[in-house]
Amino acid sequence: MAYQSAPQLSDAGLLMAEAARLVLDHIVQRYGVKVWSGTTINEVVSDGDTFCLHVDGPYGKRSVRCRALVLNLGGRQDPQHLIDALAGQGLVLPGNVSIQSADRLLRMNAVQLREVFGPALAGKGRITIVGGSHSAFSMLENLADALEFAGLQELTLIHRSRIRLFYESVEQAQAAGYLFDAQHDVCPVSGRVNRSGGLRYRALDIGREALCSGRVGKTGVRVQMFQTLGGRPDDHEPARLALADSAVIVQCSGYQPVLPTIKDAEGNFISLRETKGGLESDACGCPLDQQGRRMKGLYIFGLGAGLGVDPHLGSEPAFDGRIYGVWQFHHDASRAVVEAVTSRLSCPAAVPEMIGMDLFMQAALHIQAG
16 A cells, blocks of 8 residues: 555554454463453552453453553543643633644544535635644645645744654754754664654654645645744734634644542542653653652553653653654653553562453444654
C-alpha cells in the first residue's frame, strides 16, 4: 500500500489490528495466556498488596484478584480540557465556535472532511488547529489535501511551546541546517536531537516545511503559526485574535487517560495525580494518588497517561512531558514496565492468593493514535 501523503488513521488501524491479532494468537499458543474479549472493568479496588477487579463480560460478573495490574486503555480528548488549558494562557475561545476532535477527524477521508468543514469554508471562516504534536501536523496535511481545491487558502496553528524536530544525530541536524541547543536538546544516552519531544516520520517533513516556508507540504495552502508560551513576544496577541476569529477549532492536544473507577478497601474513591502531558508516574508507569502515595503494583501507560523519563533510556534535558513515542515503546520504554511487573511477581506475596496473568480487551480491538 503506497501513500504520497499521510495514510488514513482507519487504514493504519486495520493494519495494526491485524498485526495485534497475530501477536496475541502467538502469545496465547506459546504461553497459554487467557484473553477475555468483550470484558469491561467496572471497578478496581486497591486492597493492601493486591488489587481486586470487578469485571463484566460474556460469562457474567466476575471478581479477579491480582498483585500486578497493567492498564493501557487509551485516551480521550476533552474539549473542556482544551478550554481550561487556553484560559491558563490568557486565551479565550468564542462561545459559538465548533471544537472538533483530531482523534475523530483523522479517521475521516477527504469527502468526509469536506462535509465537516464545508460551512466554515463557505462562510470564509478561519480554521485553527491547537497543538504541536504529531497529530497537529497530520491534521495540517489532511485538511490542506482535502480542502485546497474547495477553496482553502490558509490554516492557523497555535502551539504552546517550540516546535521541535527529531534528528538521529547532531551531525544530521547540523547538515539539515537545524538550530538546536547542544546542552538541552540532545539526549546524553543516544546522542539523538529532540529524542522525546521531536516530530518524526511524516510529521517531521510537514513540520519542517511549515517552519521553513509557511506552507503545508506540497500544497499551496499557507499556515500561520503562533507560539503562546516562551516564543516571540508579539505572538500572543495574534494568537488571541486568531482564536476569536475562528469558525472551527481542531483540538490536537488535551488527551486524558481512559481509566476505570478506582477505590480503596473502604470504598473511598482514589484519584490519580496528573502532570503535564499525562499522569504523574515513574518510568515504570506506576502512578501517584492525589496524596502523593505511589500506587505500587499498578502500571498505567499509553495515550493520555504516558511514561516518566527513564534515566537509563535517556531523553533530552529540555523535555518535560511524558513518553508517548511509538518507537520508544517498541524498543525500550516498555521494558521498564515489564521488568517492574516481573520483579513484583517474583517477590513473596503478602497474601496467599495469586492468579495467572490475564489480558482484558474491549468487545473489539481498537487502535487509537494521537
